[in-house]
Amino acid sequence: xxxxxxLGALAVAIGGVAVVDRRFRLVLWHDARxxxxxxxxxxVLFLVWDLLGIALGVFQRGDSPAMTGVLLAPELPVEEVVFxxxxxxxxxxxxxxxxxxxxxxxxx
Amino acid sequence: xxxxxxxxxxxxxxxxxxxxxxxxxxxxxxxxxxxxxxxAVVMMALTAVFDNLMIGAGLFSYAEDLxxxxxxxxxxxxxxxxxxxxAVGLPVLWAAVGGRRQPGEGRGWAGARQVLLSSRPVxxxxxxxxxxxxxxxVDQRLTPTLVVGTVFFLVPYNxxxxxLNDVVDHLSDQRNPRKGGVxxxxxxxxxxxxxxxxxxxxxxxxxVALLVLGGPASGxxxxxxxxxxxxYSAPGLRFKERPVLDSVTSSVHFVSPAxxxxxxxxxxxxxxxxxxxxxxxxxxxASHAFGAVQDVGPDRAAxxxxxxTALGAATxxxxxxxxxxxxxxxxxxxxxxxxxAGLLVLPYLANVAPYLGVTDAEADRANAGWRRFLxxxxxxxxxxxxxxxxxxxxxx
Numbered sequence: 001x002x003x004x005x006x007l008g009a010l011a012v013a014i015g016g017v018a019v020v021d022r023r024f025r026l027v028l029w030h031d032a033r034x035x036x037x038x039x040x041x042x043x044v045l046f047l048v049w050d051l052l053g054i055a056l057g058v059f060q061r062g063d064s065p066a067m068t069g070v071l072l073a074p075e076l077p078v079e080e081v082v083f084x085x086x087x088x089x090x091x092x093x094x095x096x097x098x099x100x101x102x103x104x105x106x107x108x
Numbered sequence: 109x110x111x112x113x114x115x116x117x118x119x120x121x122x123x124x125x126x127x128x129x130x131x132x133x134x135x136x137x138x139x140x141x142x143x144x145x146x147x148a149v150v151m152m153a154l155t156a157v158f159d160n161l162m163i164g165a166g167l168f169s170y171a172e173d174l175x176x177x178x179x180x181x182x183x184x185x186x187x188x189x190x191x192x193x194x195a196v197g198l199p200v201l202w203a204a205v206g207g208r209r210q211p212g213e214g215r216g217w218a219g220a221r222q223v224l225l226s227s228r229p230v231x232x233x234x235x236x237x238x239x240x241x242x243x244x245x246v247d248q249r250l251t252p253t254l255v256v257g258t259v260f261f262l263v264p265y266n267x268x269x270x271x272l273n274d275v276v277d278h279l280s281d282q283r284n285p286r287k288g289g290v291x292x293x294x295x296x297x298x299x300x301x302x303x304x305x306x307x308x309x310x311x312x313x314x315x316v317a318l319l320v321l322g323g324p325a326s327g328x329x330x331x332x333x334x335x336x337x338x339x340y341s342a343p344g345l346r347f348k349e350r351p352v353l354d355s356v357t358s359s360v361h362f363v364s365p366a367x368x369x370x371x372x373x374x375x376x377x378x379x380x381x382x383x384x385x386x387x388x389x390x391x392x393x394a395s396h397a398f399g400a401v402q403d404v405g406p407d408r409a410a411x412x413x414x415x416x417t418a419l420g421a422a423t424x425x426x427x428x429x430x431x432x433x434x435x436x437x438x439x440x441x442x443x444x445x446x447x448x449a450g451l452l453v454l455p456y457l458a459n460v461a462p463y464l465g466v467t468d469a470e471a472d473r474a475n476a477g478w479r480r481f482l483x484x485x486x487x488x489x490x491x492x493x494x495x496x497x498x499x500x501x502x503x504x
Contacts, residue, residue, distance in 0.1 A: 006165075006167060033220070034202060034205050034206070037205050037220060038198060038201045038202050038205055041201060041309075042194065042197070042198055042201065044310075045197075045313055046190070046193075046194075048256065048313040048314060048317055049114075049118055049190075049193075049313075051252040051255060051256050051317065052114065052252075052256075052317050052320060052321070053111070053114060054252050055251070055252035055253060055256075055317075055321050056110050056111075056114060056174070056320075057110070057171050057174060058110055058111045058114065058170060058171055058174050058175075059168060059169075059170060059171075060168065060169045060170065060171065061168055062165075062166040062167045062168045062169055063166060064165055064166040064167050066165060066167070067167065073250070073252055073255045074250060074251060074252055075252075076252075079167075087190065087191075087194055088194060088198060090151070090154075091147060091151055091191070091194040091195055091198050092198050092199075092202060094146075094147045094150050094151065094195075095139075095143055095144065095147040095195070095198065095199045095202075098140075098142075098143035098146040098147055098150075099140050099143040102140065102142050102143055102146070
């Protein structure tokens with residue numbers, strides 16, 4: 001069970017971002033197709049960056065008991081894809097939120 | 109100093125790509141600079157906190173000699189390139205993908221699906237398999253290079269090859285009843301720009317990665333491969349309309365991934381490798397030539413040249429048969445058991461045999477042969493894989 005701790009934490013984080021997103025209709029609840037496409041493209045690009053770093057010997061996977069140990073590629077745990085999804089989704093939500101808040105400031 | 113260089117290089121690529129994309133986006137849809145700045149600050153602050161927590165929890169670590177050594181707590185400063193790249197790149201992507209209320213065709217899931225279909229998913233394996241097979245024959249380890257290269261030759265490479273082809277060929281394809289479906293998608297004009305951008309942007313990170321991961325030899329091979337893909341359809345070059353050169357170029361599309369795979373795995377072009385590549389090349393030319401026969405009618409009507417329009421349907425089929433035979437004979441020069449691969453041309457010879465005397469007027473009959481060819485490739489791939497496994501196991 002501890003092996004799912006990291007994934008669990010990521011799921012909670014993504015869930016939290018989704019709740020904010022839904023409340024203010026920022027990203028996924030604003031334009032689902034765009035959200036999925038942009039996040040998917042972002043995750044793929046970050047994965048290529050990760051793989052490049054792994055191949056150059058910069059990154060090493062840790063031995064933490066909080067991970068499942070399932071690897072997608074050498075040194076690339078499956079949790080990394082979930083983390084990158086959180087990173088991209090959160091960035092979009094923060095950006096959309098900032099646009100909305102700054103826009104309100106201009107009008108007000 | 110590897111990690112700082114990597115981080116700076118990626119940020120530079122993101123900055124350039126973002127600048128180009130923003131300039132092409134209408135002013136009112138561009139990302140808001142202030143919002144991007146706020147996002148970057150927020151994401152960097154979160155990174156400072158959580159990166160430290162994650163490193164402290166032992167989720168990952170870094171090679172100490174490859175870092176700059178500067179840190180925020182436990183987190184290398186290079187890690188902050190990730191939130192910055194996200195804060196700049198993702199809003200640009202969001203603006204570039206476009207929204208619901210845009211006029212024109214192809215918006216929504218249907219549009220994205222059309223763009224993906226234009227890469228001919230049926231053909232993905234045809235370019236990824238040669239790369240992976242050649243790579244594994246040299247180095248049987250699962251490496252990031254193998255993964256990056258296989259994924260590249262699976263989708264982005266095909267999106268570039270067929271997407272560019274569909275965009276430029278839009279006019280002739282409209283007059284060809286064969287196009288549309290597994291054999292080719294007719295791309296709505298409203299999707300042309302999206303397809304070209306998707307092809308270019310999807311290829312870019314993979315090509316950069318493969319150039320970094322490989323040496324000069326694989327770099328040159330990759331450059332030749334990409335040049336052949338572009339030259340095939342690009343206006344001005346249009347190799348696909350020059351008799352014989354079209355078959356040569358098309359064969360390069362499928363053989364060059366194997367060359368890249370061989371070289372990037374650290375292999376050299378031995379006599380055996382050269383023999384197999386030459387046979388593969390002859391097979392590729394034969395297959396392309398045969399494929400051109402079915403389109404003789406529509407191509408001539410549209411004023412498009414090909415090996416089939418130049419030589420006539422029957423002669424082209426005979427040329428294809430001759431090249432298949434040549435491929436088989438070349439494999440006789442290979443060592444045992446690779447020689448067995450020569451037998452794999454026999455079904456292809458049988459496949460084109462019914463059309464050796466076909467007239468130009470009824471050349472579209474060859475379409476049935478082309479469909480059989482597509483199925484035959486699956487069987488051949490299976491048998492070839494077994495042969496390759498046998499070769500690898502024999503090596504011990």
